[in-house]
Amino acid sequence: MTRPTPRLESTFPARNVGAWLLLAWAGFLIVPWYIVEGGFFSFGWLADFASHGPAVLQGLQGVPWLLPLILPLLAATWLWARRRTAGLAVAGGLALAWMAVEGLAIIHSGWGFSWLAELAGTKGPVQPGMGWGAVLYALSMLMLLAADFAGRGWCKGDRFVVGSLLIVIATLVIFVAYPLISILSSAVRDNSGDFAPALFSEKLFSGSIWSVDCLAGGRNCGVAWNTLFVAVLVGLFSTALGLALALIALRTQIRAKWLLRGLSILPIITPPFVIGLALILLFGRAGIVTNFLSVHLGIPRSRWIYGVAGITMAQVLAFTPIAFLVLVGVLQGVSPSMEEASQTLRASRWRTFRTVTWPLIRPGLASAFLIAFIESMADFANPLVIGGNFNVLSTDIFFAVVGAAHDQGRAAVLAIVLLVFTLAAFLIQRQWIGKRSYVTVGGKGDGGVPAPLPRGLRLGAYGIAAPWLLLTIVVYAIILVGGFVHQIGRDNTPTLEYFLTAFSIEKGVGGWFLSGSAWPSLTMTLTLALIAMPFTAAIGLLTAYLLDRQRFAGRTLFEFLAMMSFAIPGTVVGISYILSFNVPPIQMTGTGLIIVISFVFRNMPVAIRAGLANLGQIDRSLDEASLTLGARSFATLRRVMLPLMKPAIVTAMIYSFVRAMTAVSAVIFLATGRFNLATVYIVGRADVGEYGIAIVYAAVMIVLMMVILVGIQLLVGERSLGRRRAGAEAMPIAA
Amino acid sequence: MNDSTGNDSTAISVDAGHPAVRFEDVTKRYGGVVAVDAIGFDIAPGTLVTLLGPSGCGKTTTLRLIAGLEQASGGRILIDGTDVTALSAAERDVSMVFQSYALFPHMDVMENVSYGLKAMGLKKAEVEARAAEKLSLVGLSGYEKRQPSELSGGQQQRVAVARAIVLEPKVLLFDEPLSNLDAKLRRRVRDEIRGLQQDLALTVVYVTHDQEEALAVSDRIIVMRSARVAQDGTPRELYNAPASRFVADFMGDANLLEATVGKHHGEVAEVRVGPLSLDLPHRRIVPGAAALAVRPHAVRLAAASDGKGAIEGRVTKAAYLGDHMEYTVTTVSPEAELFATDADVNRPHAVGAEVAVRLDPESVVLVAND
Known part of the structure; x- marks a missing residue:
């Protein structure tokens, strides 16, 4: 009998380690170590090799602290020649540690830490941000680290798994943890960068944040109380509305499919501030309803909508669909046979609901409340548009940075307060999800029919839901129509003026060109969102794979770090990126790259959720079968897992694209004149009162995204999207 | 056939060549829980050995340790005389038939059976020839283009067997292969597996909790109880000379x-x-x-x-x-x-x-x- 060639190989991965070593040498000897003005890919540095030199040249020309980096490289090469992996981790670890130390200690303006300057008594040497040479070098060192760990039997000795785990952890540390630490560090410093704990506590406990004057008849309460107050209101209203809608959708004769479908798509494709905008057009001083009331009933115009009322209304309208989605999932989890059991035990409908259904969905209600609560706290655009003089934390952070005050310390302190609130809610919510063990999530089909609602409850649900539905329809009608009339409410003659200003295409000297004012930002947004899309899906699904299929020390911590970005409000991300990536060692502000990165890490949890839901349906024995058949983990991932994860890939791509298109809060800090974004442009128009263009642009975006979603749905079929919704339940989407 | 192994579970058989599988003091811990506790045994080439025991006794973990799907916390595992303790599943010359069959749902029968050959990097013509040969061996010629979902449970299992033996592994592992079949089919499939094993002189390790099944197919049975080997012997020895009350109770x-x-x-x-x-x-x-x-x-x-x-x-x-x-x-x-x-x-x-x-x-x- 012919035996197959033995699958054993020498345990030293000579080719793999050799390739990474080669890359590390290239990063050190050839590629420019520092960031290149004008961009690496312009290849201008080739002509000016001396001043944009690789680390070795720079090291000989006055930045001697780069020279030690050659030692780990030599050591690793020696180990490679000796065919040993043990020890590579030491070399790689030392190299990365030294890069971190020299990178943080010496920045563009001298010493990176004030105590170093005091110690040395000089301003210190300077260096620009790291470039591609440094990236290549660091990446290779990380992979040498992985080779050593794998050789020691980590993750069953699988280099691919250890390597991807290290890469994901490294990116999370750089793009999630490091920015958060930067917030902390700038919160405890004054504007000149000196350590100032007294100033910190003064800012942290300042009356503008915590004052309770309004209770004692004063004019304003602290911004923290404002935020909490609105968030609790929005949480309560959204949960109640979401429950009413979920009951109607699942437990009444209506069983409206269109309701389910519409509600699950709306919050995804609607840019967050659009609802605030529509409310202004309805209830603002010059709004349609206000006009009507003032002309026909003589009710005086007022500015009541600008403030708590407006923010709450806008957010309840915006976040009810999310609460609804969570509660639909919870309600579907209540097995009908339990309600049937209750009824066969002679319980009335009302008693069944009260004693069986209600206790079962109670943890879900808490979860929905907390998600709406987090969303409300994180929401930036609605308070910006409709908040008037009523400040909340997210807008205050923005104004602390862009306003006349320009107080980064204050912005950092506010960001910490906001972060503590949302993280606390996030932790409680996770705890709740973890303990909702008695919600029946059996895989087996359940033949029962859900009990119909008691009459009183049904009417109550209709009563609560109907006004909300009506308002939602009116809001979307306003948005779709509002941009095509002169001044909605006042002068309702149709016009294409706004549309043409924004989206005209003219024939000029060199042929057709996009002359409308909205085109640059729209194409830029599309470009950046498209670039971010595959990266978000890749890193999110890889993370999901590691979480679901691998066991390693610190997995819980890893999962927490990965999912935490759900709960980090966009404004906090924005301010933290500005604080950490404005200066070396990683200098990226003002580039498109930082916007793409913020898209990737803001939307990664969505891809993780989609991946986890999908992986949960793929039996583990499939990967094991592939492994025992001689396919290594990477081959298994490519040939077995990826084909089976198509639904998750599609979902992750759609979500990351659409969410990138509609994001405001983080990117409003990062967008620049050259890299302007659609949402930022719209908010800017609305801010200066050009509602026509803002509305027309928002309508175009909603329609565009609807077309994209429907197109993909037709392309890949109904099934995968339907499954995604079930998997996407219970995800807080911090705006 | 090897009936010579006695009751002593750590006895080392001295017949020609290496044992196909050897466990030396192998331990598997999950945190504080010991799933397999310092067990040792030899499996002679060309025999069918059953790991038998109540659920939770460590028999499936033992099987997965042979496959490389679990890494031992201590001790040595040798396959055909080579220490494979540190090797991953992909690097061991061992195939497995899973309880759920684990057929890849996105591949047809032919693609499933040739998967391992492709992973080895063999030429297309050889891949197809070998896969077709094994398919005919399990009586499924003509089913090449079917999807797994279009096959009956028994047919799915034959595909799983063909997929595993196509690599001609040193050891073939079965994890409760009959548990998803109805009672009538069980006896037939059981006899087919035994027939295939004897025709091809395969070394097979077979996990089950059903003593009757174990008695019917095995050359040797290793009875396990709470992470240890309770007794190791031929079916007749176990039935007629149980080493303990547990074995006597469990065997019949x-x-x-x-x-x-x-x-x-x-x-x-x-x-x-x-x-x-x-x-x-x-x-x-x-x-x-x-x-x-x-x-x-x-x-x-x-x-x-x-x-x-x-x-x-x-x-x-x-x-x-x-x-x-x-x-x-x-x-x-x-x-x-x-x-x-x-x-x-x-x-x-x-x-x-x-x-x-x-x-x-x-x-x-x-x-x-x-």
Whole structure:
């Protein structure tokens, strides 16, 4: 009998380690170590090799602290020649540690830490941000680290798994943890960068944040109380509305499919501030309803909508669909046979609901409340548009940075307060999800029919839901129509003026060109969102794979770090990126790259959720079968897992694209004149009162995204999207 | 075939060449839980060895340790004389047939069977030739283009077997291969697996919790109990000479009666059970208290009037199963609930009837107290 060639190989991965070593040498000897003005890919540095030199040249020309980096490289090469992996981790670890130390200690303006300057008594040497040479070098060192760990039997000795785990952890540390630490560090410093704990506590406990004057008849309460107050209101209203809608959708004769479908798509494709905008057009001083009331009933115009009322209304309208989605999932989890059991035990409908259904969905209600609560706290655009003089934390952070005050310390302190609130809610919510063990999530089909609602409850649900539905329809009608009339409410003659200003295409000297004012930002947004899309899906699904299929020390911590970005409000991300990536060692502000990165890490949890839901349906024995058949983990991932994860890939791509298109809060800090974004442009128009263009642009975006979603749905079929919704339940989407 | 291995689980067989699989003090811990506790055994090439035990005894973990799907926490695992302890599943020359079959749902039958060959990087023509050969071996020629979902459970399992043997592995592993089949199919598939193993002289390790299945297919059975090997031997040895009360109980529903062993006379000893006195092989069990394992068919029931020198009992349950009767008999001395079968279905004992209980000395065996 012919035996197959033995699958054993020498345990030293000579080719793999050799390739990474080669890359590390290239990063050190050839590629420019520092960031290149004008961009690496312009290849201008080739002509000016001396001043944009690789680390070795720079090291000989006055930045001697780069020279030690050659030692780990030599050591690793020696180990490679000796065919040993043990020890590579030491070399790689030392190299990365030294890069971190020299990178943080010496920045563009001298010493990176004030105590170093005091110690040395000089301003210190300077260096620009790291470039591609440094990236290549660091990446290779990380992979040498992985080779050593794998050789020691980590993750069953699988280099691919250890390597991807290290890469994901490294990116999370750089793009999630490091920015958060930067917030902390700038919160405890004054504007000149000196350590100032007294100033910190003064800012942290300042009356503008915590004052309770309004209770004692004063004019304003602290911004923290404002935020909490609105968030609790929005949480309560959204949960109640979401429950009413979920009951109607699942437990009444209506069983409206269109309701389910519409509600699950709306919050995804609607840019967050659009609802605030529509409310202004309805209830603002010059709004349609206000006009009507003032002309026909003589009710005086007022500015009541600008403030708590407006923010709450806008957010309840915006976040009810999310609460609804969570509660639909919870309600579907209540097995009908339990309600049937209750009824066969002679319980009335009302008693069944009260004693069986209600206790079962109670943890879900808490979860929905907390998600709406987090969303409300994180929401930036609605308070910006409709908040008037009523400040909340997210807008205050923005104004602390862009306003006349320009107080980064204050912005950092506010960001910490906001972060503590949302993280606390996030932790409680996770705890709740973890303990909702008695919600029946059996895989087996359940033949029962859900009990119909008691009459009183049904009417109550209709009563609560109907006004909300009506308002939602009116809001979307306003948005779709509002941009095509002169001044909605006042002068309702149709016009294409706004549309043409924004989206005209003219024939000029060199042929057709996009002359409308909205085109640059729209194409830029599309470009950046498209670039971010595959990266978000890749890193999110890889993370999901590691979480679901691998066991390693610190997995819980890893999962927490990965999912935490759900709960980090966009404004906090924005301010933290500005604080950490404005200066070396990683200098990226003002580039498109930082916007793409913020898209990737803001939307990664969505891809993780989609991946986890999908992986949960793929039996583990499939990967094991592939492994025992001689396919290594990477081959298994490519040939077995990826084909089976198509639904998750599609979902992750759609979500990351659409969410990138509609994001405001983080990117409003990062967008620049050259890299302007659609949402930022719209908010800017609305801010200066050009509602026509803002509305027309928002309508175009909603329609565009609807077309994209429907197109993909037709392309890949109904099934995968339907499954995604079930998997996407219970995800807080911090705006 | 290798019937020579004795009861000592760490015995090293000295027949020609290496054992196909050798475990040396292998331990697997999950945190503080020990799933496999310093076990050792050898599996001779060309034999079918069954890992048998109740759920949670560590038999599946042992199988996965051979496959490389779990990494040992301690000890050494050798396959064909080579230390594979640190190798991953992909690097070991071992294939596995999974309980769920684990057919790739996005590939047709041919693609499933040729998967391992492609992963090895063989040429397309060779891949197809070898895969087709194994498919015909399991009787599925003509099914190449079917999707797994279009096959019956039995057919799916044959695909899984073909997919595993196509690599001609040194060891083939089966994880409860019959558990997803209905009762009628089980016997047939069981015989097919045994036939295939003998025709191809495969080394097979087979996990099951069903003692009848184990007795039917195995050259050797390793009985496991709470992470350790309870006994290792041929089916006949396990049935006739259980090393412990646990094995006696597990291998065939034996009734365990308290017994007293008297003086040894050569190979036999006088054993007293209640009023009964039997001359039985003592199996080196020292005089004193011991247990007597009594198979259900070794319990002979007679009318109470016939009760001189017998154990007195009362029928508490009686069930008619077509070709035999099943009884539960409560006795006072020794105090026991005896499970008995009786081929006489025409003159059943009624529930409540007093009966005289005797034991067939051919079908009872003395077991040391644990």
